[in-house]
Amino acid sequence: MRTAIGQSLRTYYAPGRAAALDAFHRRFLGPGELAFDIGAHVGDRSASFRRLGARVVAVEPQPRLARALRLMFGRDPGVTRIAALVGAGAGEAVLRLNTANPTVATASPAFIAAADGAPGWEGQRWDAALVLPVVTLDALAAAHGPPEFIKIDVEGYEAAALAGLSAAPRALSFEFTTIQRGVARDCLERLAALGYRHFNACLGEGMGFAHAGPLAAAAMAEWIAGLAAAANSGDVYASLEPARITG
16 A cells, blocks of 8 residues: 555656646636545645645545645645545445556446446455445535535546535536446536536546547537547546636
Protein backbone atom coordinates (compact mmCIF):
# COMPACT_ATOMS: atom_id res chain seq x y z
CA MET A 1 0.00 0.00 0.00
CA ARG A 2 2.80 2.45 0.83
CA THR A 3 4.42 1.84 -2.56
CA ALA A 4 1.06 2.33 -4.26
CA ILE A 5 0.45 5.59 -2.41
CA GLY A 6 3.92 6.74 -3.39
CA GLN A 7 3.05 6.09 -7.01
CA SER A 8 -0.13 8.14 -6.64
CA LEU A 9 1.85 11.01 -5.13
CA ARG A 10 4.30 10.92 -8.04
CA THR A 11 1.44 10.83 -10.56
CA TYR A 12 -0.82 13.47 -9.11
CA TYR A 13 1.95 15.83 -8.03
CA ALA A 14 3.99 15.50 -11.23
CA PRO A 15 5.90 18.63 -12.32
CA GLY A 16 3.61 21.09 -14.10
CA ARG A 17 0.38 19.43 -13.00
CA ALA A 18 -0.36 21.93 -10.22
CA ALA A 19 -0.35 24.90 -12.59
CA ALA A 20 -2.63 23.06 -15.03
CA LEU A 21 -5.05 22.10 -12.26
CA ASP A 22 -5.19 25.65 -10.95
CA ALA A 23 -5.83 27.12 -14.40
CA PHE A 24 -8.66 24.65 -14.94
CA HIS A 25 -10.27 24.98 -11.50
CA ARG A 26 -10.19 28.78 -11.57
CA ARG A 27 -13.34 28.68 -13.69
CA PHE A 28 -15.18 27.04 -10.78
CA LEU A 29 -13.76 28.57 -7.59
CA GLY A 30 -12.45 31.81 -6.18
CA PRO A 31 -11.10 33.11 -2.86
CA GLY A 32 -13.32 32.43 0.13
CA GLU A 33 -15.60 30.00 -1.68
CA LEU A 34 -16.17 26.42 -0.55
CA ALA A 35 -15.37 23.17 -2.36
CA PHE A 36 -16.14 19.57 -1.42
CA ASP A 37 -13.46 17.08 -2.54
CA ILE A 38 -15.30 13.74 -2.35
CA GLY A 39 -12.79 10.94 -2.75
CA ALA A 40 -9.83 13.20 -2.02
CA HIS A 41 -7.24 10.41 -2.45
CA VAL A 42 -3.80 12.12 -2.14
CA GLY A 43 -5.26 15.61 -2.06
CA ASP A 44 -4.07 17.07 -5.35
CA ARG A 45 -7.49 18.60 -6.05
CA SER A 46 -7.81 19.89 -2.49
CA ALA A 47 -4.36 21.47 -2.81
CA SER A 48 -5.43 23.17 -6.04
CA PHE A 49 -8.61 24.51 -4.45
CA ARG A 50 -6.56 25.91 -1.58
CA ARG A 51 -4.08 27.61 -3.92
CA LEU A 52 -7.08 29.40 -5.43
CA GLY A 53 -8.05 30.64 -1.97
CA ALA A 54 -11.07 28.37 -1.56
CA ARG A 55 -11.92 26.49 1.60
CA VAL A 56 -12.15 22.70 1.30
CA VAL A 57 -13.98 19.81 2.90
CA ALA A 58 -11.87 16.80 1.90
CA VAL A 59 -13.58 13.42 2.34
CA GLU A 60 -11.39 10.32 2.10
CA PRO A 61 -12.34 7.01 3.75
CA GLN A 62 -9.13 5.00 3.27
CA PRO A 63 -7.15 5.12 6.55
CA ARG A 64 -3.67 5.34 4.99
CA LEU A 65 -4.77 8.06 2.61
CA ALA A 66 -6.54 9.89 5.44
CA ARG A 67 -3.24 9.88 7.33
CA ALA A 68 -1.45 11.25 4.28
CA LEU A 69 -4.01 14.06 4.08
CA ARG A 70 -3.46 14.80 7.76
CA LEU A 71 0.26 15.18 7.11
CA MET A 72 -0.38 17.49 4.15
CA PHE A 73 -3.24 19.59 5.51
CA GLY A 74 -3.36 19.02 9.26
CA ARG A 75 -2.13 22.54 10.03
CA ASP A 76 -4.29 24.24 7.41
CA PRO A 77 -7.47 25.68 8.96
CA GLY A 78 -8.91 26.05 5.47
CA VAL A 79 -9.15 22.26 5.02
CA THR A 80 -11.61 20.10 6.95
CA ARG A 81 -10.77 16.41 6.68
CA ILE A 82 -13.45 13.74 7.05
CA ALA A 83 -12.80 9.99 7.04
CA ALA A 84 -16.09 8.59 5.75
CA LEU A 85 -17.96 7.38 2.71
CA VAL A 86 -20.47 9.64 0.97
CA GLY A 87 -23.72 7.98 0.00
CA ALA A 88 -27.48 8.22 -0.28
CA GLY A 89 -28.18 8.10 3.44
CA ALA A 90 -26.44 8.17 6.80
CA GLY A 91 -25.32 4.84 8.21
CA GLU A 92 -22.54 2.41 7.41
CA ALA A 93 -21.24 0.68 4.28
CA VAL A 94 -18.41 -1.63 3.30
CA LEU A 95 -15.42 -0.12 1.51
CA ARG A 96 -13.54 -2.71 -0.50
CA LEU A 97 -9.82 -1.98 -0.75
CA ASN A 98 -7.42 -2.77 -3.56
CA THR A 99 -4.17 -2.63 -1.59
CA ALA A 100 -2.03 -2.64 -4.74
CA ASN A 101 -4.04 0.16 -6.34
CA PRO A 102 -5.78 2.39 -3.77
CA THR A 103 -7.16 4.67 -6.49
CA VAL A 104 -9.92 2.10 -7.14
CA ALA A 105 -11.18 1.40 -3.60
CA THR A 106 -14.96 1.22 -3.85
CA ALA A 107 -18.16 0.81 -1.88
CA SER A 108 -19.90 -0.56 -4.97
CA PRO A 109 -19.95 -4.35 -5.48
CA ALA A 110 -21.33 -3.66 -8.98
CA PHE A 111 -18.16 -1.74 -9.83
CA ILE A 112 -16.00 -4.72 -8.87
CA ALA A 113 -18.23 -7.04 -10.92
CA ALA A 114 -18.00 -4.72 -13.93
CA ALA A 115 -14.20 -4.58 -13.69
CA ASP A 116 -13.89 -8.37 -13.65
CA GLY A 117 -12.47 -9.37 -17.03
CA ALA A 118 -12.87 -5.91 -18.55
CA PRO A 119 -10.09 -4.73 -20.90
CA GLY A 120 -7.70 -2.45 -19.06
CA TRP A 121 -8.74 -3.81 -15.66
CA GLU A 122 -6.77 -7.03 -15.76
CA GLY A 123 -5.13 -8.03 -12.49
CA GLN A 124 -7.15 -5.74 -10.24
CA ARG A 125 -7.96 -7.44 -6.94
CA TRP A 126 -9.99 -6.12 -4.03
CA ASP A 127 -8.38 -7.94 -1.15
CA ALA A 128 -9.53 -6.17 2.02
CA ALA A 129 -12.65 -4.52 3.38
CA LEU A 130 -13.62 -1.99 6.03
CA VAL A 131 -16.99 -1.05 7.51
CA LEU A 132 -17.10 2.74 7.57
CA PRO A 133 -19.59 5.51 8.35
CA VAL A 134 -21.60 7.05 5.52
CA VAL A 135 -22.46 10.75 5.35
CA THR A 136 -24.53 12.58 2.76
CA LEU A 137 -23.68 15.64 0.72
CA ASP A 138 -26.66 17.35 2.31
CA ALA A 139 -25.28 16.62 5.79
CA LEU A 140 -21.87 17.98 4.78
CA ALA A 141 -23.52 21.16 3.49
CA ALA A 142 -25.53 21.51 6.69
CA ALA A 143 -22.38 21.13 8.80
CA HIS A 144 -19.90 23.16 6.75
CA GLY A 145 -21.98 25.43 4.52
CA PRO A 146 -23.26 25.10 0.96
CA PRO A 147 -20.42 24.55 -1.52
CA GLU A 148 -19.88 26.40 -4.77
CA PHE A 149 -18.24 23.31 -6.31
CA ILE A 150 -18.27 19.57 -5.59
CA LYS A 151 -15.84 17.07 -7.09
CA ILE A 152 -16.93 13.41 -6.80
CA ASP A 153 -14.60 10.52 -7.58
CA VAL A 154 -15.79 7.42 -5.72
CA GLU A 155 -15.37 4.49 -8.13
CA GLY A 156 -18.88 3.51 -9.13
CA TYR A 157 -20.58 5.02 -6.07
CA GLU A 158 -21.22 8.38 -7.73
CA ALA A 159 -24.97 7.92 -8.19
CA ALA A 160 -25.33 6.93 -4.54
CA ALA A 161 -23.43 10.06 -3.51
CA LEU A 162 -25.63 12.28 -5.68
CA ALA A 163 -28.76 10.67 -4.24
CA GLY A 164 -27.85 12.39 -0.97
CA LEU A 165 -27.79 15.85 -2.56
CA SER A 166 -30.96 17.95 -2.70
CA ALA A 167 -29.63 21.45 -3.50
CA ALA A 168 -27.58 22.10 -6.63
CA PRO A 169 -24.25 23.88 -6.12
CA ARG A 170 -23.09 26.25 -8.83
CA ALA A 171 -21.06 23.46 -10.44
CA LEU A 172 -19.93 19.92 -9.77
CA SER A 173 -18.09 17.03 -11.37
CA PHE A 174 -18.41 13.26 -11.18
CA GLU A 175 -16.16 10.54 -12.52
CA PHE A 176 -17.50 8.05 -15.06
CA THR A 177 -16.05 4.82 -16.44
CA THR A 178 -16.75 2.93 -19.65
CA ILE A 179 -17.28 -0.26 -17.63
CA GLN A 180 -20.28 1.35 -15.89
CA ARG A 181 -21.92 3.71 -18.34
CA GLY A 182 -25.25 3.14 -16.63
CA VAL A 183 -23.94 4.81 -13.48
CA ALA A 184 -23.11 7.91 -15.54
CA ARG A 185 -26.62 7.86 -17.00
CA ASP A 186 -28.11 7.64 -13.50
CA CYS A 187 -25.93 10.55 -12.36
CA LEU A 188 -27.02 12.68 -15.30
CA GLU A 189 -30.68 11.94 -14.63
CA ARG A 190 -30.22 12.93 -10.98
CA LEU A 191 -28.45 16.15 -11.91
CA ALA A 192 -31.15 17.04 -14.43
CA ALA A 193 -33.72 16.56 -11.69
CA LEU A 194 -31.71 18.98 -9.52
CA GLY A 195 -31.94 21.60 -12.25
CA TYR A 196 -28.72 21.25 -14.23
CA ARG A 197 -29.06 21.76 -17.97
CA HIS A 198 -25.43 22.23 -19.04
CA PHE A 199 -22.76 19.49 -19.14
CA ASN A 200 -19.25 18.99 -20.49
CA ALA A 201 -16.60 16.35 -19.94
CA CYS A 202 -12.88 15.68 -19.75
CA LEU A 203 -11.36 12.32 -20.62
CA GLY A 204 -8.88 10.58 -18.36
CA GLU A 205 -6.88 12.97 -16.21
CA GLY A 206 -7.04 15.63 -18.90
CA MET A 207 -8.08 19.17 -18.11
CA GLY A 208 -9.47 20.14 -21.48
CA PHE A 209 -13.15 19.87 -22.31
CA ALA A 210 -14.16 17.34 -24.94
CA HIS A 211 -16.87 19.63 -26.35
CA ALA A 212 -16.62 23.23 -27.49
CA GLY A 213 -19.86 24.05 -25.71
CA PRO A 214 -22.09 22.44 -23.10
CA LEU A 215 -24.38 19.52 -23.93
CA ALA A 216 -27.78 18.64 -22.54
CA ALA A 217 -27.98 15.66 -20.18
CA ALA A 218 -29.37 13.29 -22.83
CA ALA A 219 -26.66 14.26 -25.33
CA MET A 220 -23.96 13.73 -22.71
CA ALA A 221 -25.33 10.29 -21.89
CA GLU A 222 -25.35 9.44 -25.60
CA TRP A 223 -21.74 10.62 -25.98
CA ILE A 224 -20.60 8.46 -23.05
CA ALA A 225 -22.53 5.48 -24.46
CA GLY A 226 -20.63 5.85 -27.74
CA LEU A 227 -17.13 6.06 -26.29
CA ALA A 228 -14.70 3.26 -27.04
CA ALA A 229 -13.96 1.01 -24.08
CA ALA A 230 -10.33 2.17 -24.29
CA ALA A 231 -11.42 5.66 -23.22
CA ASN A 232 -11.75 4.04 -19.79
CA SER A 233 -12.76 7.01 -17.65
CA GLY A 234 -13.27 10.73 -17.38
CA ASP A 235 -15.18 13.39 -15.50
CA VAL A 236 -18.50 14.99 -16.34
CA TYR A 237 -18.91 18.63 -15.30
CA ALA A 238 -22.32 20.15 -14.63
CA SER A 239 -22.90 23.86 -14.17
CA LEU A 240 -25.83 26.17 -13.59
CA GLU A 241 -23.82 28.76 -15.54
CA PRO A 242 -22.89 27.41 -19.01
CA ALA A 243 -19.98 29.82 -19.50
CA ARG A 244 -18.04 27.98 -16.78
CA ILE A 245 -17.91 24.79 -18.85
CA THR A 246 -17.46 26.20 -22.31
CA GLY A 247 -14.32 24.82 -23.94
